[in-house]
Amino acid sequence: CSDLAIELGINIPTGKDSLSMKQKYKDGDVIAPGTVIISAAGNTDDITKVVEPVLKKNGGNIYYINLSNDTYKLGGSSFAQILNKVGTETPDIKDASLLKKAFNLVQQLIRDEKIQAGHDIGSGGLITTLLELCFADPGLGATIDLTTLNESDTIKLLFAENIGLVFQAEDSIVSVFENSGIACHKIGSVNDTGSLSLTNQSEQHNLDVAHLRDVWFKTSYLLDKKQCGPVLAKQRFDNYKNQPLNFVFPAHFDGKKPILDRNVKRPKAAVIREKGSNSERELANAMYMAGFDVKDVHMTDLISGRETLEDIQFIGAVGGFSNSDVLGSAKGWAGAFMYNEKARVALEKFFDRPDTLSVGVCNGCQLFVELGLINRNHEEKPKMLHNSSAKHESIFTSLTIAENRSVMLSSLAGCTLGVWVSHGEGRFHLPYGEDKYQIVAKYAYENYPANPNGSHFNTAMLCDDSGRHLVMMPHIERSTFQWNWANYPEGRKDEVSPWIEAFVNARKWVEK
Incomplete structure (x- = not known):
């Protein structure tokens, strides 16, 4: 961590991060597993120039960058954990200077409004990132082909937690990355079928986004049952995807800040x-x-x-x-x-x-x-x-x-x-x-x-x-x-x- 932080030119705040978290309930306590936490903060210099982790139906194609510059490894991953394994190899960051260059370039492209949506790759791997990019909009899906990533082991490719980015942009963005020496792979496009279609070489999978969104939400539902009881927990689970945010703005609203007469005394x-x-x-x-x-x-x-x-x-x-x-x-x-x-x-x-x-x-x-x-x-x-x-x-x-x-x-x-x-x-x-x-x-x-x-x-x-x-x-x-x-x-x-x-x-x- 120290060497990477120095290479990136950032600091990691020091201090106490609790390794023991306990939540008390009427029928017992729930203790979270001990987890080492490294705190970091980033500066947003323009709050209006941000992208959200939701694919847009007319936002361009989907791209992938492997920021780790490492091969795909399952050690220490969530996938390994559910198999009750730790693994022997974990992905690392092979070139800190390339990570820094890629990160800064992506930030500039966001400021220039060239990127429409984006999501990092972390816990759960690439498959989790792709699904989460589809979850927030009912009916949203994606058609993905990972063949260009040159990894024949689809499980590794989907579940390895190599640090990376998935984002949505127009095709002109590819040359920007190429000119900077950063490998940027076009991996797919958005669809409106509510399905995540995955291809890797000769292997194909079709995943139902709505079903997997419920699977993803189920952990929250089970915790909710402990907090507010089975009835309301079930209502939340049933309704969270059936209460869309549909807005009706006033016809006269122009979005401008109020114009004030400086010669008039403020009440x-x-x-x-x-x-x-x-x-x-x-x-x-x-x-x-x-x-x-x-x-x-x-x-x-x-x-x-x-x-x-x-x-x-x-x-x-x-x-x-x-x-x-x-x-x-x-x-x-x-x-x-x-x-x-x-x-x-x-x-x-x-x-x-x-x-x-x-x-x-x-x-x-x-x-x-x-x-x-x-x-x-x-x-x-x-x-x-x-x-x-x-x-x-x-x-x-x-x-x-x-x-x-x-x-x-x-x-x-x-x-x-x-x-x-x-x-x-x-x-x-x-x-x-x-x-x-x-x-x-x-x-x-x-x-x-x-x-x-x-x-x-x-x-x-x-x-x-x-x-x-x-x-x-x-x-x-x-x-x-x-x-x-x-x-x-x-x-x-x-x-x-x-x-x-x-x-x-x-x-x-x-x-x-």
Whole structure:
């Protein structure tokens, strides 16, 4: 490792990496096998110039580079492990300078948008890489011919873990590698049959991608059964491939950042946070981009009276784990308002004013619901309960925005947009009928895991009767840029996502 790092001109961070990982369950503990971990980090100088490990149906042919420059060896591989073997020979990197040259060239081609998709070869070997490139898009497949790699042993070729790359690009890319002395092999093309067709010399195999995707997912399913029980684990296993992310953007959306008049004074907004909060920077940035002058307000500011919110028109209570959630999500935070008079009065006066707006995101949603600020006239208030899965859920899902009276989101009615979710107590418990609530948005699919928490009426966002005060469990502030999304409509190069409109709507309302 040391010699290779020196040749490559990189350093390996030192420090303690745990060799013992234990997860406790009601019926016993699961101990992960001891694994030596070498940590590394890479710099991305342009987040918009990246490729994803998903083949594109119109993205060109498929190419392979053996970065190890070594022959194919099965020692130490996952394939050997399942046969209860270790092996005698492991692949090595024979020429560090060639690896460095190839890596830098690939990076430049990505910056130049010459490469459309790509995946490294590691655990599981070439066959795993090829399959994973097909898994994310239902119906996607590939037709592969490995004959040019000159390895007659197909098992070695498919399962050896020689470091390498598989990527998709136009044919003109071959000459770029040839001119740099790097062997780049064209190995196939994309198909839409949902089959991975493999040829190596006279040997042929046809693999069903959908079936093998279930095999690949089964390990997660078995772990899921231990975490959230057999019913929801089976729902996730059945639904993960049947809940596609299909988006509907607003017709008026042009993808541009908001244009602001610098001669107009920015209205004042505040981000409210507590010990253990996070995402305050993302929320502040969304507010600022939309045209607000944003103030950072900690609970100590409100408790001490240093901050009264009297000059603030828009507040955002952020996500995270206030007080480490030791009393339950946001309950400690709510107590900090309820049992500190200056903080309580400041918030009450803010909500009583007719010229104010608020948004509570995730932990902030739990806070405002716990304080009874959204359905103030209801005798029995909503509650935020633990997810039906009884575990923290962190996924990228989609929401459909209903016809609604929310100041922030009424203009996006009819849209279906992607968004991040990350919570353990995100289940809206709404004791009355659906017609008693102003439900702003619902998860695009009612069933788990697209609905990650089991909320009544599939609720993801709720506002008060005035439309001025909005709460949500999903993180729109973490989804304001195209590169935030785990999946985004192909071909777009937007500066912002449609979610920024919610914050622009807030600023326009305040300025009226």
